[in-house]
Amino acid sequence: xxxxxxxxxxxxxxxxxxxxxxxxxxxxxxxxxxxxxxxxxxxxxxxxxxxxxxxxxxxxxxxxxxxxxxxxxxxxxxxxxxxxxxxxxxxxxxxxxxxxxxxxxxxxxxxxxxx
Amino acid sequence: xxxxxxxxxxxxxxxxxxxxxxxxxxxxxxxxxxxxxxxxxxxxxxxxxxxxxxxxxxxxxxxxxxxxxxxxxxxxxxxxxxxxxxxxxxxxxxxxxxxxxxxxxxxxxxxxxxxx
Numbered sequence: 001x002x003x004x005x006x007x008x009x010x011x012x013x014x015x016x017x018x019x020x021x022x023x024x025x026x027x028x029x030x031x032x033x034x035x036x037x038x039x040x041x042x043x044x045x046x047x048x049x050x051x052x053x054x055x056x057x058x059x060x061x062x063x064x065x066x067x068x069x070x071x072x073x074x075x076x077x078x079x080x081x082x083x084x085x086x087x088x089x090x091x092x093x094x095x096x097x098x099x100x101x102x103x104x105x106x107x108x109x110x111x112x113x114x115x
Numbered sequence: 116x117x118x119x120x121x122x123x124x125x126x127x128x129x130x131x132x133x134x135x136x137x138x139x140x141x142x143x144x145x146x147x148x149x150x151x152x153x154x155x156x157x158x159x160x161x162x163x164x165x166x167x168x169x170x171x172x173x174x175x176x177x178x179x180x181x182x183x184x185x186x187x188x189x190x191x192x193x194x195x196x197x198x199x200x201x202x203x204x205x206x207x208x209x210x211x212x213x214x215x216x217x218x219x220x221x222x223x224x225x226x227x228x229x230x231x
Contacts, residue, residue, distance in 0.1 A: 002158055043221035056218050106158030
C-alpha cells in the first residue's frame with residue numbers, strides 16, 4: 001500500500017459525458033502528479049501540482065482540467081469524453097516539488113472506460 | 116527534451132535464470148534515471164534510481180542497474196529471477212531543467228514473464 005488513494009477504481013461512462021477522478025496523496029506529501037496509461041500511448045504525464053499550484057503541464061487535453069485543494073487532495077476532470085480517453089489514470093505523490101529528490105508514490109489507478 | 120526507449124516489449128525467461136531489461140535515453144542535459152515496477156492491478160513502485168555517484172545502483176528485490184553515460188543506457192539486471200518478478204517494468208528519466216521539474220518521462224514498458 002503506497003498510501004495514495006484514488007477513487008473510483010473503475011468507471012464506465014458514455015461518450016460526451018464528464019467524470020471526476022479523485023486522488024488523496026500520502027500524508028505529508030505536497031506534490032500530486034497525474035498520469036494517463038493506455039496501450040498505445042504508454043504512460044503519459046498530464047499535470048503536476050505542488051501545494052495547490054500548478055507546476056508543470058504535459059500532454060493534457062483542453063477537455064481535461066485538474067486542481068489541488070487546500071487539503072492537498074486533487075481532482076482530475078475529464079469532459080466531452082471520447083472513446084480514446086479510455087485508459088488507466090494514475091495519481092502519484094511526493095514530498096517535494098522536485099521529483100529527483102524523492103520517489104513518486106503511485107496510487108492503484110482509476111480505470112476509465114468510455115463506451 | 117528527454118525521451119526513453121525500452122528496447123524489448125516482452126522478455127520471457129525461466130525461473131532462476133539471469134535477466135537484463137534494456138533502456139536507452141536521450142537528453143541534451145544531465146539526467147536522473149529510474150526503474151519502476153508495476154505488478155498486475157497495482158500502481159507503480161520504485162525499484163531503484165540513479166542521481167549521481169556510483170554508476171552501479173542497487174535496488175529492491177535483488178535488482179541492480181548500471182548507468183552508462185557514453186552509451187546513454189540504464190539497463191536493469193537481476194542474476195536470478197523468481198516467478199514473483201513477473202511484472203511490467205518501466206524505465207524513466209527526468210532532469211533539473213525548469214521545464215522538466217516534477218515530470219518523469221516513462222518508456223513504453225517491458226513485460227517480464229518468468230516461467231517455471
